[in-house]
Amino acid sequence: MLADAVPLYPLYALLFRAHGLSDAEISALLAVWSLTSVVAEVPTGALADRFSRTGSMAAGGVAQALAYVLWTALPGFPAFAAGFVLWGIGGTLVSGAVEAWLYDSLVDLGEPERFRRIYGRLDACELLAQVPAAVGATVLLPLGGFELVGWVSVATCLGAAVLAARLPESSRGGTEADSAGEPDAAGEPDAAAGGSDEAGSPASVVSGEPAESGYVATLRSGIATAVRTPGVRTAVIAVALLTSFDNIEEYFGLLAEDWHVPPNWVPLAILGIPLSGAAGALLAGRVRDTWVTPLLLTGVALLALAHLWARPAGLALVAGFYALYRAVLVVAESRLQDRIAAGARATVTSIAGVGTELAGLVLFAAWAIGGLPAALVLATVIALAVTPGMRSRNPSRPRAVR
Known part of the structure; x- marks a missing residue:
């Protein structure tokens, strides 16, 4: 909650414009951010696996804080660009490390089946954090301008980093099934498990090798797992496709304005959408894997009805779509972690995060070409495409825990 309750979040575009940046320059900054995420995502994930998940999360908070220090102390295009590089690296240090730390910590407790429910709570916190972020921005901006907002954002990120550093580090033991090389859905030994392969097994990367060779082995092993293991590969694709569609939230404000909501009321009018998403994430623990495609198609139908209605009240249907979507997203992430x-x-x-960034470009292109109708077609395709990734591996076999 603290990591996402950053008062600069709803204001940084206004910060750029206040310092004379054009729309083209702002778009260029966002491109720098996205490109940094694509380049740094996998190498930083391997760092978390090789060294420390909690250390990676803490470093991510520090990197993001340094970005806001640059923005606040040296506002201007060069500092904004450098800040987005730092923020992009900070985000990738946290991405993957959080899910890995949570799942393996639950394995240490002998309760990996709780991941879906607790990850749903985490997802809900990230959405609910938009409320204190908006309130903080509204209160701080009149009191001290962008400078006060910036320094409070620095403190928020550093506070989250301190809390992350104090979390107990999880082990990397996994389950007995993993250690034994449990067959995947295709009946082949799971390359993600303890068996060795050309890329080096996970067991080897936590041994007493030199840091460089251990890191390279970890990186190669993770890539081999994602690419070569059928059950993992389909789950990675499902998570990437589903998460990429979350970029649609960037257009909620535009939809509200198109549907005759007065501009000054847009922020309040769309506030119920992330709150509904939080409710859906909290209920994800009750969702069965076989419900994923029907729930997502139901959400798409609600979004289509809202488009046909095109009235302010249609935002309630958008909120219904978002609740179902976020529930499905939590289920997909839990299936990936299980494998x-x-x-x-x-x-x-x-x-999977890299896939999300790349697939997100498809949504942006679809919206640019055909607006919400094109996005609805894309959502339908995604709903049908992710079904294989949601199939449970050996559903009749209980997962033994060490």
Whole structure:
């Protein structure tokens, strides 16, 4: 909650414009941010697997804080660009490490089946954090301008980094099934498990090798797991496709304005959408894997009805779509974590993050070409495409825990 309750979040575009940046320059900055995420995602995921998940999360908070220090102390295009590089690296340090730390910590407790429910709570916190972020921005900006907002954002990120550093580090042991090389859905030994392969097994990367060779082995092992293991590969694709569609939230404000909501009321009018998403994430623990495609198609139908209605009240249907979508997203993430061995968990999750960034470009292109109708077609295709990734691996076999 603290990591996402950053008062600069709803204001940084206004900060850029206040310092004379054009729309083209702002778009260029966002491109720098996205490109940094694509380049750094997998290498930082391997760092978390090789060294420390909690250390990676803490370093991510520090990097993001340094970005806001640059923005606040030296506002201007060069500092904004450098800040986005730092923020992009900070985000990738956290991405993958959080999911890996949570899942393996639950394995240490002998309760990996709780991941879906607790990850749903985490997802809900990230959405609910938009409320204190908006309130903080509204209160701080009149009191001290962008400078006060910036320094409070620095403090928020550093506070989150301190809390992350104090979390107990999880082990990388995984489950007995993982260690034994449990067959995947295709009946082949799971390369994500303890068996060795050409890329090096997860077991080898936590041994007493030199740091460089250990890191390279971890990176190669994670990539091999994501690419070569059928069950993991389909789950990675499902998570990447589903998460990429979350970029649609960037257009909620535009939809509200198109549907005759007065501009000054738009922020309040769309506030219920992330709150509904938080409710959906909290309820994800009750959702069965076989419900994923029907729920997502139902959400798409609600979004289509809202488009046909095109009135302010249609935002309630958008909120219904978002609740179902966020529930499905939590289920997809939990299925992915179930299939990854502990030693490669952050790396593989980061590979899914790269897929998310790249697939998100498809949504942007679809919206540019055909607006919401084109996005609805894309959502339908995604709903049908992710079905294989949601199939449980050996559903009749209980997962033994060490």
